Amino acid sequence: MxxxxxxxxxxxxxxxxxxxxxxxxxxxxxxxxxxxxxxxxxxxxxxxxxxxxxxxxxxxxxxxxxxxxxxxxxxxxxxxxxxxxxxxxxxxxxxxxxxxxxxxxxxxxxPGVSAAFAAAAKLKVELTVPDVSQTVIMTRAQGRIAMPPKEQLQDLAAHGCTLIIFLGITRMPRIVRELKAAGYPEDTPAAIAYRVGWEDEQIIRGTLADIADKVRDAKITRQALVLVGRAVDPALRDPDLAEAAEVATSHLYSGSYTHLFRRSRERAGAGAGNSAGSADAG
Ligand SMILES: C[S@@+](CC[C@H](N)C(=O)[O-])C[C@H]1O[C@@H](n2cnc3c(N)ncnc32)[C@H](O)[C@@H]1O
The missing domain is CATH 3.40.1010.10 (Tetrapyrrole methylase, N-terminal domain)
Structure with a gap:
């Protein structure tokens, strides 16, 4: 058989x-x-x-x-x-x-849709925003399983990029302490995605100043992700916020930015065919 x-x-x-x-x-x-x-x-x-x-x-x-x-x-x-x-x-x-x-x-x-990406979708955030963060670190809180050397949260947080922390919701006070010690300001945007995609899903937004208290008040103790970083700021979507519009605009769809699949309007008009950007257009 x-x-x-x-x-x-x-x-x-x-x-x-x-x-x-x-x-x-x-x-x-x-x-x-x-x-x-x-x-x-x-x-x-x-x-x-x-x-x-x-x-x-x-x-x-x-x-x-x-x-x-x-x-x-x-x-x-x-x-x-x-x-x-x-x-x-x-x-x-x-x-x-x-x-x-x-x-x-x-x-x-x-492959499947990680909770990390489902959470980003629910939060309506782009994890990689130009001029804000171009790197996402997915990590976990240290628990019974020790983190390898150089992967302590403080070491990872030193990059100041977008962080997604798995398996850490019961350790929020320590997570916040370590992130602040690594240089994330108190007003760094943070969000919790609890059971995203389930009927009892909850999304909590805050900053490093208040997110641990909000998690405690909501009594969330499992199946949640912690997202931290300026990219998580909902204000970046605000069309009236000049600063947000300035920092967070990708070149990818700009008329003057070229890549393999799209020549710039001006250059196309002039008959130029070289691509300047990456072929991996989003
Ligand atoms: C063992 S890990 C598995 C992660 C999974 N492989 C993934 O890609 O999402 C379990 C942890 O993932 C996160 N997680 C899994 N499902 C989740 C969900 N629906 N909402 C929020 N966090 C979730 C929580 O941090 C949970 O403690």
Missing amino acids: AQGKVYFIGGGPGDPELLTLKAKRLIESADVVIYADSLVHPAIVEFAKPGAEVHGSKELNLDEIMELTLQAVAEGRTVARIQSGDPSIYGAMLEQMRVLESAGVDYEII
Whole structure:
């Protein structure tokens, strides 16, 4: 009998409409579905076909998950292993891949919408604003898992760029302290995205001066992201704010900026064809 295959599937932040078409198709056709039931929305698992074997992974350890997976594959069945957001971000993927590699099992990873990008969308922010920040650091708060040397929050915060902090909502006072110590001013915009894409989603905006108190008052203790930096400032969208309009305008769609797919109007008129900018136009 031919061996089955394992698909690690990015289940997105919650909202089932944020699944990719490929993810949905693979969930629909899988014989066995193993999903992170603490973070993956139950509506996503409802796409499984009738008769599919469905397991929540919340109460299973790695050995138990891999045993279920290997057994299914040996029986020629297809396994959809649904992880939250995108599997490559804090997805504990490596240890699962190692087991599959050593058993010679075929597997594929289907990317998903990370909670980081769902949060940016809800907040209506551009994480990379010209003249404000062109870099996004995704990190986590130090907890039981130690951060590698040079990846302490203070070290990362020294860049002053847009920060997205996972797994840190219960450590807000310390996060704020470290960011301020690294040089982020008290009035740096900050936002919390709690269970973005779920029915009880909450968005909280503030600054480093008050965000920790707001989180405490809202009693948020899990499944939330912390976004920090000037790019998170809602005022950047304000068309009446001259300063915002000045700093935050990308060259990309400017008539005088050229790239592979668009020549400048003036140059096109003059018959010039060289592109000056990047081909990776947004
Ligand atoms: C184990 S990590 C998984 C991250 C996931 N792979 C991703 O790309 O979004 C779990 C953490 O991600 C964040 N998270 C996951 N889903 C979220 C959601 N719907 N809303 C806000 N934060 C979320 C929280 O910080 C949570 O503690």
